[in-house]
Amino acid sequence: MGRNAARVLLAVGILAMAGRSAMAEETSYVDTHMHLHPVGLDAVMGQGGARGAGMRASDGDRYMGRGHLPGRRGLRGPRGGGTVQAPAKRSDGPSNASGDIASGLAQAADNLVAKMDREGVARALIVLVPSRWGTSEEVERYTRSAVARHPDRLQLMAGGEVLNAMIQETSPKAVTEAMVRSFEDRAEAVIAGGATGFGEMISYHLCMTKGHNFQSAAADHPLFLRLAEVAARRNVPIDLHMEAIETAMPLPERLGRSCDDNPSSLEATVPALERLLAHERRARIVWQHIGWDNTGQMTPALMQRLLKAHPNLYLSFRVVEIPEHARGALSMPNRIVDEQGRITAAWRAVIDSFPDRVMIGADEFVSPSDATARLARSFDATWSILGQLPSDAARQVGGENAARVYRLK
Numbered sequence: 030m031g032r033n034a035a036r037v038l039l040a041v042g043i044l045a046m047a048g049r050s051a052m053a054e055e056t057s058y059v060d061t062h063m064h065l066h067p068v069g070l071d072a073v074m075g076q077g078g079a080r081g082a083g084m085r086a087s088d089g090d091r092y093m094g095r096g097h098l099p100g101r102r103g104l105r106g107p108r109g110g111g112t113v114q115a116p117a118k119r120s121d122g123p124s125n126a127s128g129d130i131a132s133g134l135a136q137a138a139d140n141l142v143a144k145m146d147r148e149g150v151a152r153a154l155i156v157l158v159p160s161r162w163g164t165s166e167e168v169e170r171y172t173r174s175a176v177a178r179h180p181d182r183l184q185l186m187a188g189g190e191v192l193n194a195m196i197q198e199t200s201p202k203a204v205t206e207a208m209v210r211s212f213e214d215r216a217e218a219v220i221a222g223g224a225t226g227f228g229e230m231i232s233y234h235l236c237m238t239k240g241h242n243f244q245s246a247a248a249d250h251p252l253f254l255r256l257a258e259v260a261a262r263r264n265v266p267i268d269l270h271m272e273a274i275e276t277a278m279p280l281p282e283r284l285g286r287s288c289d290d291n292p293s294s295l296e297a298t299v300p301a302l303e304r305l306l307a308h309e310r311r312a313r314i315v316w317q318h319i320g321w322d323n324t325g326q327m328t329p330a331l332m333q334r335l336l337k338a339h340p341n342l343y344l345s346f347r348v349v350e351i352p353e354h355a356r357g358a359l360s361m362p363n364r365i366v367d368e369q370g371r372i373t374a375a376w377r378a379v380i381d382s383f384p385d386r387v388m389i390g391a392d393e394f395v396s397p398s399d400a401t402a403r404l405a406r407s408f409d410a411t412w413s414i415l416g417q418l419p420s421d422a423a424r425q426v427g428g429e430n431a432a433r434v435y436r437l438k
Contacts, residue, residue, distance in 0.1 A: 057151035058415070059431035060408075061345050062186075062229070062268060062317050062390030063141060065155055065175055067133030069396030070404040130167075134175035136397035142179050144395065148412050151428070152437065155183055156228040156268060157190040165191040173223075184437070186228035186268055188219040193231050196253060197246045204251045212252050216259045225435050227260060228268030228317075233298045235272055235323050236288035243290045249304040261311035266343075266434050268315050268390075273327035275299040284323065295324065299331070306339040313434050317390050319344045320365035320376070327363045329375035336383045343434055344379075345390030346426075348410040365414060372417050384422050388431045389415065 138155075145153060155176050160168045168190045176183045195212050219227065232253070234244040246253070248271060260267050277297050284291050306314055319327065335342055348365050365376050372380075380387050391411040396402060415427045431437065 057432070058149060058412075058427040059389070059435075059437065060145070060150055060153040060391050060412075061315065061388050061431050061435065062156055062347075062392045063153045063408075064158070064392070064394040065134050065137040065141065065172060066394040066396040067130045067137065067171075069398045069402050070394050071398070071402050072396075131171050131174060133397050134171050135178060137395050137399070138175040138178050138183060140397065140399040141395040142182050144399065144408060145182065148409065150412065151182070153183055154186050154225060154228075154431075154435065156186040157188070158229050158231075159190055159193055165194075169222075184225045184435075185223065186226050187222070187224035188216060188227040189229040189231070189268075191215060192219070192227065192252075192256065193229075193244075193246075196250055197231070197244055199250075199252065201247070201250050209251065209255055213255055213259060216256055217263075220259075220263045220265055224265075225437075226265040226267060227256060228266075228315075229270050230256070230267055232269060232271040232302070233274070233296075234270055235284060235295075236290040237284070237323075238287050241288055241290070243288075243292065245296070248298065248301040249308070250301075253305055254308050257305060257309040257312035257314075260313070261309045264436065266313040266315050268317050268345075269302075270317055271298050271302060272324050273299065273322065273331060274324050275326050275331060278324065278326070281324065299335070303335070303339065306342055310341050313341055313343060315343045315345050315388070315390075315434065317345045318347045318392055320363070321347050321349055321392075322361060322363040325362045329363070329373075329379050332379050333382060336379070336386055343386050343388060343430070344383075345388045346376075346411065346414065347390055347392050347407055348414060350406040350410045366410075370410070370413060372414050380418065380422060380426060384425045385430055387426050388434070389427060 141153060145151070155172060157168060157172060159165070169187055173185055173187075176185050192212070192215060195208075195215065199208060216227065230253075231244050232246055232248045234242070236243040248269070256267060272295070274295050274297050278295050280291050280293050280295055285293075302314075302316075306312075319332065321327075332344060336344070346365055349361070365372060367373055389411055391408040393408040394402075394405060395408075415423050418426060
């Protein structure tokens with residue numbers, strides 16, 4: 030991003046913050062998609078690698094691998110069955126590893142609440158994803174404890190740390206009744222444990238850099254369909270991570286250069302999503318990361334069509350300050366904002382047409398070192414769009430829709 034564009038975006042953000050503050054007493058703003066990280070993405074992915082962040086490389090691997098999801102560079106499963114890997118090997122690490130992780134997540138939760146206070150955001154939903162720094166039970170336990178430090182500000186979306194693997198490592202044709210029962214039992218346990226909904230569930234995840242990963246499982250996989258049934262029965266939403274691919278396409282050249290784990294051609298994802306939405310209309314599906322387009326097919330026109338056709342689909346907007354896969358905001362297609370940080374006319378039309386179906390989900394990883402973090406920053410830029418909306422739309426997009434969809438009290 031050029032210096033002048035950055036200054037304009039900063040100015041827009043300041044004005045937006047002022048607008049949010051003016052409405053703070055009327056609306057409880059909600060971020061539907063945030064992460065806690067025990068050490069930070071800069072430590073394990075960038076800024077010269079783990080050593081460049083002042084950590085031993087083995088420390089970064091011990092905590093979280095080299096990304097927010099485990100590497101899946103093993104065997105590819107059958108179509109629709111996702112990518113398959115052997116269980117990730119974890120370093121034993123020092124004897125106080127668990128304490129370090131718990132402490133790191135606790136500090137991350139405190140930092141997130143401080144960030145929310147600065148932006149006028151009342152609540153945030155913390156989502157879980159597969160991680161290398163512990164078993165699925167440890168991931169949930171440590172994160173749940175950190176979230177519990179701020180019960181009036183943070184709530185947990187869970188299941189992503191365990192249900193994703195069950196879906197992606199099972200070919201649709203190999204699903205048995207016993208598997209379905211086991212999956213349903215695990216899903217029920219997630220909600221019985223106090224989770225607000227299921228997240229982050231992954232249908233199509235592209236690898237963005239070395240050490241990241243490619244993951245896929247069609248949205249109409251039998252276990253996804255059963256998850257929708259459970260979500261409807263328990264009256265909770267599903268947070269979905271999925272690249273927008275309406276028609277199959279070759280892998281964009283930049284993604285081939287940045288990571289060799291991606292397939293050479295990308296399968297269509299939207300048809301399966303539509304089948305999932307139609308399978309159980311009572312299941313509320315929140316498509317996260319709208320505005321973070323890696324394929325060029327996440328168009329406002331597509332979103333308009335899907336929202337019109339499927340009343341149980343909701344969108345959560347994200348604005349990345351510096352896109353992970355390229356330098357400069359202008360290299361990303363279909364971004365929510367233009368180079369001046371203003372909402373584009375096409376995306377504004379989506380909001381105007383469906384003001385009760387759009388939410389905010391910044392998708393930023395907050396860590397103990399949040400003040401100096403640089404990678405994948407999106408919280409401030411995402412929330413800057415709210416101040417550009419009329420007050421009624423800002424209240425809906427900023428909080429009322431999330432409170433209704435996620436049943437926040």
